Amino acid sequence: MTKPLLNLIQSASKKGEKLLAILLDPDKSSPNEISFIVKRIEKLKADFIFVGGSFVEDGVTASFVKKLRENTTIPIVLFPGDYSQVTNYANGLLFLSLLSGRNPEYLIEQQIKAVPFLKNSTLEIIPTGYILIDGGTNSSVLKVSKTTPIPQENIELAVATAVAGMYKGKQLIYLEAGSGAKQAVNYKLISEVKKNISIPLIVGGGIKSTEQLNNAYKNGADLVVIGTAFENNNFNNE
Numbered sequence: 001m002t003k004p005l006l007n008l009i010q011s012a013s014k015k016g017e018k019l020l021a022i023l024l025d026p027d028k029s030s031p032n033e034i035s036f037i038v039k040r041i042e043k044l045k046a047d048f049i050f051v052g053g054s055f056v057e058d059g060v061t062a063s064f065v066k067k068l069r070e071n072t073t074i075p076i077v078l079f080p081g082d083y084s085q086v087t088n089y090a091n092g093l094l095f096l097s098l099l100s101g102r103n104p105e106y107l108i109e110q111q112i113k114a115v116p117f118l119k120n121s122t123l124e125i126i127p128t129g130y131i132l133i134d135g136g137t138n139s140s141v142l143k144v145s146k147t148t149p150i151p152q153e154n155i156e157l158a159v160a161t162a163v164a165g166m167y168k169g170k171q172l173i174y175l176e177a178g179s180g181a182k183q184a185v186n187y188k189l190i191s192e193v194k195k196n197i198s199i200p201l202i203v204g205g206g207i208k209s210t211e212q213l214n215n216a217y218k219n220g221a222d223l224v225v226i227g228t229a230f231e232n233n234n235f236n237n238e
């Protein structure tokens, strides 16, 4: 099976080209605003649109992604809080396992529940190790998954978790400080994880400025995800 989206991320990572994803939460963006939102995303030259939320009502993601698809050619990648957010209108799916947590529901159960939706699907499925780092807030991911994030200071544990994910066959590692985090993933943690893995690294949560974005890149993030700052219209990357 070909994996064009993963190949794009892998080859950018090899060449040191940095990628940007804008995260849209279907619950928080009105379908009427989609063409306006798409214009803002195109202006930022984002490489991907991620779609997902920790709590999204059934069916909302599919209609939202369908509308989005009609308005842009930017690849749309699902970043699901649960299996009900899987829809074939997107291009790809981050097949997440919450490796920082010890809740079987988010390690394997949700993935099994998604299978009936994926049987005849054309979605590119990308095995992704998802690691929650303490961003100083009770993030939605923490609440929904009832798991404990890795403290920012525990770099050793974060690195071991990422490397274990790589050994398990994950193709991407995603370091997540939580949507709207007070503290984004710290640069030392990003660079130590990056040094120890040979797969691309995604970083997100609490990134609000071009300076933070560039520091995340400089320390080893291959792809940065921005949600809240874009939602609040205070990320212009200028």
Ligand SMILES: CC(C)=CCC/C(C)=C/CC/C(C)=C/CC/C(C)=C/COP(=O)(O)OP(=O)(O)O
Binding pocket: 025, 051, 052, 053, 054, 055, 056, 079, 080, 081, 082, 083, 086, 094, 095, 096, 097, 098, 105, 106, 107, 110, 111, 114, 130, 139, 140, 141, 144, 145, 178, 179, 227
């Ligand atoms: C593989 C499939 C089909 C599902 C995976 C399900 C897993 C393991 C999810 C990981 C845990 C989780 C709840 C992730 C949420 C990811 C996400 C979409 C975060 C962004 O949403 P937030 O911004 O935190 O949520 P709200 O905006 O809804 O508060």
Ligand SMILES: O=P(O)(O)OC[C@@H](O)CO
Binding pocket: 023, 176, 177, 178, 179, 180, 181, 203, 204, 205, 206, 207, 225, 226, 227, 228, 229
């Ligand atoms: O909303 P923000 O804080 O940008 O976080 C983006 C993403 O990593 C959240 O899952």
Ligand SMILES: [Mg+2]
Binding pocket: 025, 053, 179, 227, 228
């Ligand atoms: Mg959000």
